[in-house]
Structures are given as C-alpha cells and as structure tokens.
Amino acid sequence: MIHTKSDSNISDAVVEVHWSKHGTDENGTIGRYPGMSKFSIKDINPNNFIPVKNLNKEDVLTWIQNTITEKHMKHIDTQIKDVIDFQLKDRSEKTMTYDEFPWVNT
Numbered sequence: 001m002i003h004t005k006s007d008s009n010i011s012d013a014v015v016e017v018h019w020s021k022h023g024t025d026e027n028g029t030i031g032r033y034p035g036m037s038k039f040s041i042k043d044i045n046p047n048n049f050i051p052v053k054n055l056n057k058e059d060v061l062t063w064i065q066n067t068i069t070e071k072h073m074k075h076i077d078t079q080i081k082d083v084i085d086f087q088l089k090d091r092s093e094k095t096m097t098y099d100e101f102p103w104v105n106t
Contacts, residue, residue, distance in 0.1 A: 002060075004052055005041050012052045013041045019064055023080035031083035033076045037067040 003016035020034045050059060068076070 002052070007041055009046050010041060010044055010049055013039075013044050013049065014052065014055070014060070014063070015039050015041055017060060017064060021076055021080065023077070023084065025084050025088075029084045029087050031080035031087075033079050033083075035064075035068075035076070037064045039063065039067075 001018040002014055004012040005015045006012055015038065017037050017039075018034070019037065020032050022033075023031045025031075
C-alpha cells in the first residue's frame, strides 16, 4: 500500500509505503515481517520527482532499502527466523476453538 500527499509544488508524492519481507527455510516454511517506510514531501527534489504513475518496483524498493539500517535489517531477519521457528515448534498442546471454551453456550 502506498500513501501520497500533494503540496503546491508536487502532486501525489509518495510519503508512506507498507511492505513486507519474507524468508523461507530449507523445508519451505515461510516467515513474514510487515514494515512501513515514511518519507517527507519536504525532502523531495521537484527536479528528481517521479510521478506515481511512472514509478516502478525498483524505484520503491530502493527508497525502502535506503530507510533501513543494517541493525534494523538484522532485527527484521531475526523476527522472520523467530516466526519460522514458532511454526516448527512442537505442537503437542491442544488447540481449542472458540466454541469449545467452557463458558460459551452453544
């Protein structure tokens, strides 16, 4: 999802991008990390501005990557690994559905 904003110099400037990074282990288990990058319309150079209709995936990916530090990327990768590990965890406990709760009258 992309959010845009306009001012007196620029129309429909991208100011927020919702994204996600996915990771897959050797068994095909997938982990996902949702993220968001914000941009200020004040920081956009009108001479280098790309209208939304002319944007491509590579442009937006570059913008997102430029907002993520190495430390933050390590955190994202750790979170993805944790999601994968959680899915692989021993599931010997019983999972109950809402209608199985003792206080729910069916």
